[in-house]
Amino acid sequence: MRFQLTEDQRAxxxxxxxxxxxxxxxxxxxxxxxxxxxxxxxxxxxRELGAAGFFSLRLPEAAGGVGLGLPEAVLAFEEAGRVLLPGPLIATHLAAGAVPGAATGETVVTLVDSGGVVEWLEAADVVRGDETGEVAGAAVSMRSVDPLTPLHRVGDGVGDGVGDRVPSDPDSDDSDCTDVLLASLLTAAEQLGTAARVCELAVQHARTREQFGRPIGAFQAVQHLCAGMLVRTEVARAAVYAAAVTADPADIAAARLLADEAAVRGARDCVQVYGGMGFTWESDVHLYLKRAWVRARRPGSLTECEELLAAELLAELR
Known part of the structure; x- marks a missing residue:
């Protein structure tokens, strides 16, 4: 089976x-x-993203959406990850069929995750919390390593998030995939976009920055860093795209693990290629690393994915 993008997907x-x-x-x-x-x-x-169909990609045409599937949503979120687009993109996308105005971008939706952490709380019009839609307890501002992802903790630190909800379209191919799994996959797509972008930045810098009269890309140590970034990115891409097709929990867990690693390690290696310049505020590289760190702590992170995959392997052995 070939998993090549169609002409419409490339467009x-x-x-x-x-x-x-x-x-x-x-x-x-x-x-x-x-x-x-x-x-x-x-x-x-x-609102412009809403008008372009970014939030309503998976919403049926009968409900005013674009009527596409999870693979197309993954492609869109990958592009958002490339440019570090800020805001509760995933929460608003998942709420497109349930919250008025979310599909068109008129309403900004965020959510309380399983750890009681909320991104972009003060900017949101709607906060999805427990089953009543309310968020219990006072919100406490948290210091975020990423300047473009403000964080708050609410209540007792335990939120229901979106773990028990399902996609708004019950007829979609991924109707058995809970919102928390979809959120994890879309996070992986954002991480993939970041991994691809920092790889590009590292290669561009290696070609133009000179030391000892030669581009630093001519040195084997730098070549190895760039090659490792590319390999991790392409492996993660294959896993993320495949998980978007199957919507299988184990595939999503594997994709999230690989994408988190590709983004975090890729951004760190990009800083290494940039040298001292990579640590400066004027450089964009540190912003990619910080966003990758923040995304990696979302539900569906390292430990959860490893536990899910371990349970799948044990089930096969029984």
Whole structure:
């Protein structure tokens, strides 16, 4: 079986990339960093994403959505990860069929995850918490390593999040996949986009930065770093794309593990290629590393994925 992108999928990917390049390029990224917090969420861009169908990709056409599937959503979120697009993208996407205005970008939706942590709480119009839709207890601001992901902890630190909810379209191919698994897969897609972008940045820098009269890319140590980044990215890409097709919990767990590793290790290696420049505030590389760290702590992270895969393997042995 060949898992090649169709012409329509490539057009979707290129369209999302073009939209984000025009509306959230490097200059806008740096502006967002300077206005971090609720003010850093561009409502105009959010509505533009809604109009382009970003949040309603998986919503049936009869409900006003685009009517596509999980593979197309993964492609869109991969592009968001490439540019470090801020905001509760996944929560709003998953709420498109349940919260009025979420599909069009008029409503910003966030959620309480299984650890009681909320991203972008102050910027959100709707916070999905327990079954009543309310969030119990006061919210306490947390110090986030990523300037573009404000964090709060609510209640006693234990939230229901989206773990027991299912996609809004019961007729979709991924109807057996809970929202928490979908959120984990879309997080993996964002991590994949970040991994691909830092690999590109490292290679570009290695080609142009010179030491001892030669581009640093001519040195074997740098070549090994870049090659390792590329291998991890492409392995993660294969896993993420396959999980988007199967929507199998074990496949999603494997994809999340590989994508988290590709993003975090890739960003760290990119900093290494940049040398001292990679640690400076003026460089964008540290922003990719910090976002990868924050995403990696979301539900469906390392320990949870390892436990799920271990349980699958043990079940096969019995």
């Amino acid at each position: 979707l990917r290129d369209g999302v990339r073009g939209l984000l390049a025009a509306r959230f390029g490097r200059e806008r990224l740096r502006d967002a960093v300077e206005t971090a917090g609720a003010a850093g969420l561009d409502r105009g861009l959010w």
